[in-house]
């Protein structure tokens with residue numbers, strides 16, 4: 001069992017290192033995930049694990065963050081945001097950026113890759129002319145293990161059954177054994193990198209489109225606000241931000257305002273000024 005003191009330490013560690021706010025109702029979940037990690041690492045107890053974390057063992061910290069983050073995701077999650085991307089956001093940006101022929105997209109908590117690959121597939125499927133542009137899709141996450149899976153682009157039958165139209169499965173995946181691997185040309189469109197939203201960021205952006213979906217829900221208000229302010233700074237002034245469906249009514253002041261497209265979960269910077277492409 002995790003003692004009260006150790007649970008409080010883990011809570012504080014997760015808050016400090018990943019911005020994640022854990023409620024006391026998550027104690028059982030935390031304990032069972034840490035128990036699995038103790039087994040994987042061949043340690044003798046939860047207390048030993050906590051002891052190593054107290055000694056600031058960075059390898060153990062990284063594995064701990066890995067097991068304590070929730071990586072739930074699926075292809076074309078919530079559908080509507082991807083419809084908004086196809087019907088409104090990309091046509092608009094294509095009009096505005098034609099002269100520069102480049103677009104920069106960031107999936108900022110990409111988990112195992114379904115989100116950035118959905119964007120890549122959507123571009124291939126509906127905007128083939130964009131393939132002649134310089135399109136960059138950066139996909140980042142705090143968790144090295146989900147990024148590794150994302151890079152391989154290999155999914156179980158269950159995973160491809162979630163959200164992915166059958167026609168896309170046939171067209172953009174190949175079967176390997178009982179699993180499916182996303183085609184190499186789609187994989188090559190996405191670059192995966194480790195990035196902690198509450199840590200130091202490498203120089204990135206400016207982005208035309210940012211997907212920051214289903215990660216702010218784990219942060220407290222102050223952290224949400226800080227992360228959104230930083231995201232705003234790496235976006236072009238007329239760029240678009242997609243949040244998760246539970247994140248559209250954040251009770252905080254942000255530099256963003258919602259796009260009047262129902263359930264798109266899409267936002268723009270307030271007082272968007274004319275494009276500053278090429279800056």
Ligand SMILES: C[S@@+](CC[C@H](N)C(=O)[O-])C[C@H]1O[C@@H](n2cnc3c(N)ncnc32)[C@H](O)[C@@H]1O
Pocket residue numbers: 017018019020069070071072073074077108109110111112115140141142143146195196197198212213214215218244
């Ligand atoms: C629930 S998944 C969302 C995946 C995808 N965006 C979606 O909406 O389907 C949340 C992801 O956020 C990542 N995450 C949690 N805290 C993070 C942080 N501080 N920095 C970057 N990623 C973080 C987790 O590792 C996890 O993969």
